[in-house]
Amino acid sequence: MSRDVALTARLKYFTKRLTSFNPGRVWSFATQIAEEQGKWAPPIFIDMLWWAAFHDTAYIDYYEADFALLSRRERKTFMTSLVQHHLAAALNNRTDVLQFENKLTFNKRFAEYLGREWLDLEDSTPEQFQAFVERHPVIIAKHPVGREGKGVFRYDTAEHADIDQLRDELIGRGERLIEEPIAQHPYLAEYCAGTVNTTRVATFFDGTTVHVLMAAQKFGRGAVSDQFTWGGFFTMIDENGKSFGPGHTGKHVSKYLTHPDSGKSIVDYQVPLWDEVVDLVTRAAKEVPTVPYVGWDVAVGPEGPVLIEGNWTPGLYETRVSATGIRTGSRERHRPVIEASRR
Structure with missing residues (x-):
């Protein structure tokens, strides 16, 4: 047991x-x-x-x-949803996690890590929105609270003759967070230029050291988000920022040796500026010590990585043997956070 x-x-x-x-x-x-x-x-x-x-x-x-293909010993190397939720609930302060659940609150708290301009429609004037879209004709609109890429939309404001009406419609639909689109690193754009392909990195801050527990690279298919709900898939990333297996969606027979649209190799993928990614999440992980267990979404831009958001329940990303042939999961890498939850 x-x-x-x-x-x-x-x-x-x-x-x-x-x-x-x-x-x-x-x-x-x-x-x-x-x-x-x-x-x-x-x-x-x-x-x-x-x-x-x-x-x-x-x-x-x-x-x-x-699990039906794995031995008992192999199964025990995998993280599960219950273990992850237990760790997050046991270690993360229930009040302070609100800084992560709401994207507006997150943007305010982690402003120095975002690398992009943003606007709260309900806390700004129509003139400020007009000036924003003049600087950024294509905008990303988000519901402040949402998961799995839901509530995220992309608009070309040139297609809207009445900008004030667009603003009213966005507010009416609850899309009050407006962001400048992120320019991604050219290497990532070679995989899928139409989607910002993000890296999920789970960290644990023990009060002294930030431990990188897991990393996964997500790839989009041209939609506004790289999440599974938008047709995306992922590959697991090792401690050096390198892919260690084919990509998959978590579903049966979803195996990607190459990106299905661009043909770029998934198994040879290397996160660009990986050391800078680790440095970014290490610094961010120390910002709210009462929420030590976080899954960060990072976008790597031409000049360096930026934060998209932080998830106080980091999200379950594991290899799948039928897609990758890899029979070992990430539970051992989670040992620091597991041990901390027992104290």
Whole structure:
């Protein structure tokens, strides 16, 4: 049984699972896995229940990490949603995380790391918005609170004859955060010029040292966001900023040796200015010591990296053996934050 989650958290999770248990949903996962991997569904169904109850593994984690293809020892090397949420809840101050949940608050708190101009429509005048779009004819509009790339939109203001009306429409739809588009590094633009391809870096600040726990490079397909909801995919990144496997979406048979649109190699990918990326997140991670466990989204520009946002629940990024052939996850790299949660 996993000991990386406190007993009270595990009991709470187990109780929630019992009260919301839907055997049809679990069976649906089991039959899908069996079909994709040429196995028999009943043993997978039982195994999923066992790992959910005693090894902190949600059904979707079991599916997306290909647990049916892994040995018990290999499975124990993978992070799971429950472990990650437990760590975030145990270590991150519940009040101070609000600085990360709201993008407007985040932009104010981390202004020196953004490298771009932005505007709060509800805290500015129509004249200020007019001047903003004159400087930046293409704008990025965001809902202040949103996840997975939802609530993010791109507008060419030249297509709108009445800028005051556009402003009113944006406010009416809750798209009150307006940002200057980010220019990305030429190397990244070779992969997908139409999307800012961001790097997710999870860090833990123990009060003295900032530990880089995990990194993943996300790639877009031309949409405003590189998230899965917009057709994006990712590859895992090692401690030197290098890809260590094909890209994938977390879904079955999603394997990208090259970018499907540009043809650029995913397995040979190297995060540009990696040392500067690490320096950026190291400095940012010390800004709010009461929120020590964060997943940062970083965009690398021509002159250096900038922050997009910080996620106080860092997001689960793991390799998938059916796509990458890699049978080891990132839990050991999370050891510093796991040990801290036990104190």
